[in-house]
Amino acid sequence: LAKTTQPISMDSYEGQEVNITCSHNNIATNDYITWYQQFPSQGPRFIIQGYKTKVTNEVASLFIPADRKSSTLSLPRVSLSDTAVYYCLVGEYGSSNTGKLIFGQGTTLQVKP
C-alpha cells in the first residue's frame, strides 16, 4: 500500500483558495486517491476521489498529474467552517473486497478571518 506525505499544517484566510498537495511516490496502478475531512470530535468525512487528471464536485477539486505521484486538493474560497484536518489516502480496489485505507497524520488547515 502506498504511503502518503502531506504538510502537517497550513494557514489561510477567508475567501482564499487553498491547495493542499500530497505526495505518493509508490502509488500502484490500481490505486485511487481519496481525500477526507475531519472536524474536531467527529469522524472523517469523504470529500473527493480520483484516479487521474482532474475531478471536481460541489466541495473541492482534485488535480492529479500524469505520473500520479502526487495530487492536489483545491478548496475554493475557504470559510472559517473549512478549518479541519484533511487526509490524503491511497487505496486499492478490485482484487479484494476489503479496500484497506491508510490514514496518515493529515494536514491541519486553519482558516482565519
Add this chain to the structure above:
Amino acid sequence: DVKVTQSSRYLVKRTGEKVFLECVQDMDHENMFWYRQDPGLGLRLIYFSYDVKMKEKGDIPEGYSVSREKKERFSLILESASTNQTSMYLCASSPMWLAGERRFYEQYFGPGTRLTVT
C-alpha cells in the same frame, strides 16, 4: 441519510477491565472497520470485517478482538484494558468493492468513542 452509530461518546474504564465498543450501521454495508486515532499518529486500522463472522487484522490488532454476528453490527473488544489503549476509537462502514470495478467506495465514519483507561 447514511448513519453509523457508536454506543458511547465517552467511556472511562479501569485497567484490566473487559471493554466492549459497539458500532451499528444502517446502510446494509458489507465492510466494517475499527480505527483508533491518537495525536500525531493519525488513524490506524485495528480490524476490519468484510462479511458476517469474517474478520481480518489491521495494522495494530494486538490487545483487541472483534465480533461480527450480524451484518449491521461490529464490536470491538478489549479483553483486558490497559492505559496505552486510551484513545479515540472510530468505526466505519463501506459497500463491498466489486472485483475489477474502477471505483473506490468511501468509508462512512461514526462520531467516535473517546475511551480513557485509568
